[in-house]
Amino acid sequence: MGILDKVKTDMKKILGNTGAFAVSLTITDGSQSVTITGTTASHFLQVDPETGLKMRGRNVHVTVSMGALSDKGYTFRDADGEIALVNHRVTVEGVTLVVRETMPDETFASIVLILGDFV
Numbered sequence: 848m849g850i851l852d853k854v855k856t857d858m859k860k861i862l863g864n865t866g867a868f869a870v871s872l873t874i875t876d877g878s879q880s881v882t883i884t885g886t887t888a889s890h891f892l893q894v895d896p897e898t899g900l901k902m903r904g905r906n907v908h909v910t911v912s913m914g915a916l917s918d919k920g921y922t923f924r925d926a927d928g929e930i931a932l933v934n935h936r937v938t939v940e941g942v943t944l945v946v947r948e949t950m951p952d953e954t955f956a957s958i959v960l961i962l963g964d965f966v
Contacts, residue, residue, distance in 0.1 A: 855956040859912040872909055872939040874921065874932070881921040885911035887939050907962040909939060914956055923958070930958060937962055 848856075869884035887909045894901060916923045925931040930951045937944050937960060944962035951958045 851954065854954065855914065858955045858957055859914045870939060872911070872937055874911075874916075874935055874937050876935045879921060881916065881919045883911060883915040883919060883921075885909045885915075907944060908959050909937060909962065910957055910959050912957055913951075932958065932960060936965055 868886045870887055871882060872885055872887070873880060873882045875881075887907070889905065889907045913923070923930060923932055930949045932946045932949050935946045937946060943965050945965040946960045947963040948961035949958055950961070
């Protein structure tokens with residue numbers, strides 16, 4: 848096992864450790880659903896992109912392991928191999944939000960999902 852394989856294995860363990868950082872979350876697109884673990888964070892301060900000034904707002908994101916999604920058979924890539932999770936719904940800690948943006952990290956085999964209100 849090479850160093851990058853070890854890093855990916857370690858990241859999957861960290862994101863799956865509910866005794867330390869991870870929480871249970873459910874991801875669905877309406878036709879498929881999966882419950883895995885990941886880390887979550889919520890911030891209530893944002894920067895207005897037009898003015899650069901601080902503003903009150905909610906910024907929620909979760910980080911999940913690509914390996915955990917694959918292990919459960921959840922399709923998260925499109926035909927071109929790109930991450931395709933935008934508009935999928937995520938339920939975490941009893942709140943359902945929608946994926947607005949993804950930030951994959953192929954080195955660590957993880958994906959940060961930027962969430963917004965589900966309307």
